[in-house]
Amino acid sequence: MTCSPFDLKDYFFEELNHAEREAVRAHVADCPQCSEELSRLRVTQAALATLADEEPPRRIAFVSDRVFEPRWWQRFWQSGPRLGFASAALLAMAILVHAFVHTAQPARPAIAAVAPAAADESRIGAEVARRLQPALDAAVAQSEARQAQRTAQLVEATRKEFDFERRADRLSYEETLSLMQKKFNVFYTASADLGVRQ
Amino acid sequence: MRPASLNKEPDSLIFREVEDRDLIAKARGGHVEPFNLLVSRWEKRVFNYLLKLVRDREDSLDLTQEVFLKAYQNLGKLEDPDRFGAWLYRIAHNEAFSLLRKRKPESDSEREPAGRTLSYRMYPAELNLTVETALARLTDEQREAVILKVYQGFKFEEMAEALGCPVSTVKSRLYTALDLLKQTLAPIQTRGVQ
Numbered sequence: 001m002t003c004s005p006f007d008l009k010d011y012f013f014e015e016l017n018h019a020e021r022e023a024v025r026a027h028v029a030d031c032p033q034c035s036e037e038l039s040r041l042r043v044t045q046a047a048l049a050t051l052a053d054e055e056p057p058r059r060i061a062f063v064s065d066r067v068f069e070p071r072w073w074q075r076f077w078q079s080g081p082r083l084g085f086a087s088a089a090l091l092a093m094a095i096l097v098h099a100f101v102h103t104a105q106p107a108r109p110a111i112a113a114v115a116p117a118a119a120d121e122s123r124i125g126a127e128v129a130r131r132l133q134p135a136l137d138a139a140v141a142q143s144e145a146r147q148a149q150r151t152a153q154l155v156e157a158t159r160k161e162f163d164f165e166r167r168a169d170r171l172s173y174e175e176t177l178s179l180m181q182k183k184f185n186v187f188y189t190a191s192a193d194l195g196v197r198q
Numbered sequence: 199m200r201p202a203s204l205n206k207e208p209d210s211l212i213f214r215e216v217e218d219r220d221l222i223a224k225a226r227g228g229h230v231e232p233f234n235l236l237v238s239r240w241e242k243r244v245f246n247y248l249l250k251l252v253r254d255r256e257d258s259l260d261l262t263q264e265v266f267l268k269a270y271q272n273l274g275k276l277e278d279p280d281r282f283g284a285w286l287y288r289i290a291h292n293e294a295f296s297l298l299r300k301r302k303p304e305s306d307s308e309r310e311p312a313g314r315t316l317s318y319r320m321y322p323a324e325l326n327l328t329v330e331t332a333l334a335r336l337t338d339e340q341r342e343a344v345i346l347k348v349y350q351g352f353k354f355e356e357m358a359e360a361l362g363c364p365v366s367t368v369k370s371r372l373y374t375a376l377d378l379l380k381q382t383l384a385p386i387q388t389r390g391v392q
Contacts, residue, residue, distance in 0.1 A: 009373050040384040047383040048348050051329045056245040060237050060263055064230045186323045
């Protein structure tokens with residue numbers, strides 16, 4: 001306990017306003033007890049300050065992992081409610097279109113319509129089969145190529161990360177060893193010093 | 199002769215330092231690189247706060263990573279970007295004390311033995327060991343108060359915000375710790391370090 005008008009520690013840590021600081025400064029100039037207490041605080045802080053900050057052994061950084069983010073159609077496919085709503089909307093639209101087409105067309109003789117429709121269907125089916133198969137093959141080949149490229153990129157990224165961690169571990173071991181050697185030297189020097197003094 | 203339009207200084211350009219609030223705004227938009235810049239500004243301070251508090255290098259590094267991951271995930275909940283520092287230390291404080299609670303609680307007899315109170319001159323490395331021992335003898339809360347005030351230079355209000363307790367509690371912890379440290383460290387004089 002000191003006789004200072006304000007807490008000496010508040011003064012020491014600069015937590016007083018200007019007037020309070022001036023009052024303590026004037027008091028300390030005339031009070032040996034408070035002056036000594038203040039110098040003890042300064043020595044304590046100086047001793048604490050010898051424990052310097054260290055650099056982090058590894059730097060921290062985040063990456064945006066877009067490779068693993070689902071695409072819009074994957075998110076849509078995985079979402080049950082959205083998929084259900086879309087199916088219902090599609091069905092309703094199909095019914096509406098069907099109703100509209102059938103009411104808008106003039107009535108034709110049934111027999112006359114059947115023959116051309118059957119011919120068109122078979123022709124369209126053949127055309128679709130002819131065009132669809134190569135397109136499907138090309139799409140599958142492109143997809144497989146993309147997949148292979150993505151896998152190669154992932155493997156390469158994993159290998160780099162492993163190498164980086166291994167280097168960091170080695171540095172950490174070397175630092176620890178160096179620290180232990182320094183501590184050993186300190187103890188050795190202290191014991192030698194003690195021996196000389198005795 | 200330069201055209202008049204080139205001689206005129208552009209009024210719309212204002213050059214200023216990129217502040218944390220700018221980086222936070224960009225990071226909130228889903229950009230990772232501004233957040234990485236934010237990490238590089240704060241990681242050394244947070245790492246050293248945790249290192250002096252939990253006293254284990256590997257644990258401190260793991261906790262530092264965890265702190266920044268949680269900060270990124272919860273950046274949207276930060277109400278005032280100007281208070282990012284105190285908010286970040288609040289996360290670090292919670293992470294550190296979560297780890298300290300998991301560790302086996304030390305009884306008084308299991309704490310670090312009292313360091314020698316030396317009056318003769320010490321080598322700086324020897325002084326480091328004495329300071330580490332003196333800090334280790336404090337309670338976790340007292341040590342944290344010393345770290346934030348002495349090593350990190352926080353004001354009392356900032357400490358109270360980061361720790362989630364009143365200023366009076368913060369001051370009480372710090373001053374009790376300082377009295378204990380003074381008993382060990384005040385008589386020391388070092389060779390080369392005054």
